[in-house]
């Protein structure tokens with residue numbers, strides 16, 4: 008038995024004064040019981056929010072160690088092996104590791120309530136020679152079975168030090184002689200050719216088998232992983248970093264060891280005396296169940312604790328985007344589209360690439376917009392829609408004014424976004440110019456929305472002429488570059504919402520969800536590619552982070568419903584070329600989407616079928632816990648068979664449900680047991696058809 012695994016409540020209670028206990032009541036939300044206790048004699052911190060308990064110790068040997076993480080409902084406990092020390096601190100400075108073996112003096116420790124229904128423990132440690140100081144923050148949130156944490160290192164020596172390793176996931180667990188599987192999801196990679204959100208499951212070889220996740224801008228995978236044993240005891244983890252990182256899970260049975268890591272690639276960060284280095288935050292959660300459960304717990308945690316708040320109850324919006332005109336757009340064409348867009352029910356009108364003089368010169372092209380962009384923006388607003396612009400903030404045409412005046416502002420590597428050169432956002436003058444330009448653009452055109460685009464948002468730059476260290480490209484371009492620019496613009500203009508895109512969803516991280524209200528998944532593609540993307544991305548990310556571009560102007564239900572499930576629904580078509588019957592269909596489908604969007608936004612995704620493919624029927628369910636209702640999209644591409652039995656999940660077995668369909672007039676009354684065991688028959692009378700199934704309880708719940 009691990010010392011930290013024992014509950015200390017009784018003993019600690021008798022020694023009142025040696026520990027800090029608290030009970031927090033949140034008005035209107037029921038009771039959230041945070042108990043953050045510090046036993047000063049044993050030097051043990053026991054942090055609990057009533058569903059998760061995390062235990063850490065400043066040991067008699069002066070090391071700082073992780074003791075256990077327990078789900079208080081399922082009683083699942085994850086703890087390090089007896090013979091391997093584990094610590095949330097793991098970084099390397101000037102060749103020295105600061106980790107579970109480092110000896111510390113406790114400098115300070117406090118705990119307090121934080122925003123979004125959270126509670127934070129702060130622990131400040133100094134090594135025995137006082138050459139460095141680590142501030143560890145540990146956070147729990149109401150009802151969320153996940154621990155969020157971050158480490159900040161301060162150089163206390165009088166000379167510059169260099170941080171060369173930072174691990175965002177430095178956890179070791181006892182492996183309990185089980186078989187472990189690891190689950191990860193690709194990003195949208197190289198136009199979908201190398202990755203379109205394929206879910207990847209790997210069974211770890213107990214003889215040292217390793218599974219890696221390469222995350223961040225231009226990486227292969229989403230910045231997330233889940234793991235579970237053969238009894239469905241599981242862990243999920245996400246890290247809040249947009250630069251490139253390599254995560255890994257390794258299983259070594261002979262050591263009884265399951266090791267996690269997520270290190271920042273090519274880290275080389277100079278740190279002057281008394282300067283701080285912030286290891287990006289990350290979270291580690293517990294679940295019991297399958298990959299859908301891992302995803303759902305991750306999504307609820309992210310929505311509660313870290314994601315950009317939902318802007319309003321109409322989110323996700325219906326959006327129109329001009330890209331089907333590519334560069335061939337002008338104010339007259341766009342005005343004709345605005346009127347149809349407003350009629351269809353579009354809520355946000357976005358002018359895509361091609362509106363500006365050139366990439367980097369973010370002023371409206373006078374030839375295309377003789378009345379100016381503000382006139383179009385005002386017109387869009389007068390029709391009751393929000394207005395947004397495409398913005399490739401980290402790119403500039405070689406002929407742009409900014410690069411003609413400052414040819415050295417490019418990053419040393421360029422990424423060929425429409426023949427533009429890439430800018431180094433971690434170079435201080437670039438950042439300053441970009442913030443000013445963005446704020447000017449927002450004010451001048453009265454923007455509500457920015458569609459971020461580009462190719463690889465975190466550039467590689469090794470220039471010695473820039474304000475950043477030439478060896479510190481990855482971390483610096485992510486944190487001091489892209490993130491700093493967006494945070495500063497959002498601080499100055501908080502009302503403007505940002506959509507994440509970089510030629511598709513290629514920076515799918517849990518830092519991205521902090522800064523953007525939504526993200527594209529697959530870039531402008533067909534229905535099948537889009538459904539495949541939505542299928543995969545809705546494991547790690549809540550549905551609002553899965554927006555979709557629909558390029559067609561000739562519509563049918565197969566098309567519209569292939570784009571309906573998820574975040575904002577983006578019509579990327581020529582509205583002026585739609586036939587009257589297509590406009591009517593769009594009006595009806597947008598109305599339907601608006602009826603469903605809130606429940607899908609709050610719902611839990613069940614991936615009922617295998618990943619969509621041409622030769623099989625796919626079905627995706629959204630289950631809404633609060634109302635015990637389900638919505639299932641069932642789609643038949645080129646598959647044979649005129650019906651499918653679909654087995655919904657998450658229902659109450661004893662309860663009676665009504666089942667109705669969007670297309671078929673049939674209705675059923677079935678118990679949860681019948682629905683989940685035998686399934687319900689869904690008619691799909693032809694290829695390229697689709698059905699939406701609605702399941703609602705017949706009587707109020709117990």
Ligand SMILES: [Zn+2]
Nearest residue numbers: 431468470473
């Ligand atoms: Zn640079």
